[in-house]
Amino acid sequence: MTHMMLDTETLGRKPGCVILSIGAVIFDPFNPNQENYTFERRIDITSQLLFGFHIETETLDWWRTQSDEAKQSLLGVTHQIKNVLIDFQAFCKNNKVDRVWAQGANFDPPIVEEAFNLCGIELPWRYSQPRDTRTVYDLFDFDAKTLPRVGVYHNALDDARFQVIAVQQAIQMGKTIAWQSKINDTKK
Numbered sequence: 001m002t003h004m005m006l007d008t009e010t011l012g013r014k015p016g017c018v019i020l021s022i023g024a025v026i027f028d029p030f031n032p033n034q035e036n037y038t039f040e041r042r043i044d045i046t047s048q049l050l051f052g053f054h055i056e057t058e059t060l061d062w063w064r065t066q067s068d069e070a071k072q073s074l075l076g077v078t079h080q081i082k083n084v085l086i087d088f089q090a091f092c093k094n095n096k097v098d099r100v101w102a103q104g105a106n107f108d109p110p111i112v113e114e115a116f117n118l119c120g121i122e123l124p125w126r127y128s129q130p131r132d133t134r135t136v137y138d139l140f141d142f143d144a145k146t147l148p149r150v151g152v153y154h155n156a157l158d159d160a161r162f163q164v165i166a167v168q169q170a171i172q173m174g175k176t177i178a179w180q181s182k183i184n185d186t187k188k
Contacts, residue, residue, distance in 0.1 A: 001098055001099060002026060002095055002096045002097050002098055002099065003026070003027055003028065003029055003097075003099040003101060003131075004024050004025065004026050004027070004092065004095065004097045004099065004100055004101065005024065005025045005027060005101045005102070005133075005160040005161075005163050005164045005167070006022070006023075006024050006100055006101065006102045006108050006109065006112065006160065007022075007023045007024070007102065007103065007108060007156045007157070007159040007160040007163065008020075008021065008022050008023075008107075008108045008111055008112060008156055009021045009074065009154055009155070009156050010059065010111060011045070011055040011056060011059050011060060011063075012054060012055060012056035012059050013056060013058075013059060013107070014054075014056070014111075015110045015111050015113065015114035016052070016053055016054055016111075016114045016118065017053060017054055017055065017056055017059070017111060018043075018045055018048045018049070018053045018054070018055050019043050019048065019053075019081075019111060019112070019115055020042065020043060020045075020074050020156075021040065021041065021042045021043060021073075021074060021155075021156040021157075022039065022040070022041055022043070022084065022088060022112065022156055023038070023039065023040045023155070023156030023157030023158070023159065023160040023161075024038065024039040024040075024088070024091065024157075024160055025037070025038050025039075025157070025160045025161055025164050026038070026095050026097070027164045027167075027168070029167055029168055029171050030168075030171060031168075032165070032168045032172075036161075036164065037091075037095060038157060038160075038161075039087075039088060039091045039157075040156065040157040041079050041084045041087065041088070042074060042075075042076060042077065042078045042079065043078055043079060043080075043081055043084050044078040044079060044080055044081065045078075047080040047081045047082070048081045048115075051081060051118045051119055052118055053081075053115070053118065066153075066154055067152070067153065067154070069152045069153075069155075070152055070153055070154035070155060073152050073154070073155040073158075081115065081119060082119050082121065085115060085116055085119055085121045086121060088112075088124070089116075089121060089122065089123075089124045092124035092125065093124055097124065097125060097129075098125070098129055099129055099131055100125050100129050100130045100131065101130075101131045101132075101133060101163070101167065102130065102131075102132065102133065102163075103132075103133045103134065103159070103163050104132060104133075104134065105130040105131060105132035106132075109125075109130040133163050133166060133167050133170075136167055136170045136171065136174075137166070137170050139170075139174065140170045140171075140173045140174040142166075142169065142170035142173050144162075144163075144166035144169075144170075147162075147165060147166055147169060149162060150162055150165070
């Protein structure tokens with residue numbers, strides 16, 4: 001089973017909003033030592049507006065309050081939305097992705113799914129494949145905010161990498177809890 005962590009930076013909170021960047025990391029939730037393949041693209045805004053993507057004023061206002069590092073990470077070469085989605089589709093297919101993780105399965109996956117829809121490109125995953133990091137955190141009473149932050153907040157690839165670490169740590173915590181429970185049961 002191949003797992004991928006997905007993160008986006010956007011100009012909105014609803015599907016169909018402009019996507020500034022997509023970051024993704026192939027990972028093994030049970031093996032933190034696995035080498036991870038990554039995907040990162042900044043996306044041209046105008047190419048999205050031509051397809052009917054929208055911009056939400058509240059999100060523009062929110063971006064004005066973010067760090068200079070986060071804003072700087074969005075600068076540089078951008079790519080046409082269709083080209084990014086075709087590349088991302090190939091990345092998912094080449095890595096045989098069958099689990100798509102995000103920090104909130106109701107945010108990043110639906111936004112990317114609608115981008116594929118608006119551009120008329122086949123989505124590289126099925127409706128049943130998205131997973132939510134927060135569910136894992138809740139199951140093991142894990143607070144990802146206790147981990148030392150690596151990378152820039154609101155940089156799609158850095159956020160995806162950090163979320164991979166957090167999921168792996170939560171699962172390790174869960175394994176420890178299960179092991180301790182098993183030991184306690186055998187002592188009874």
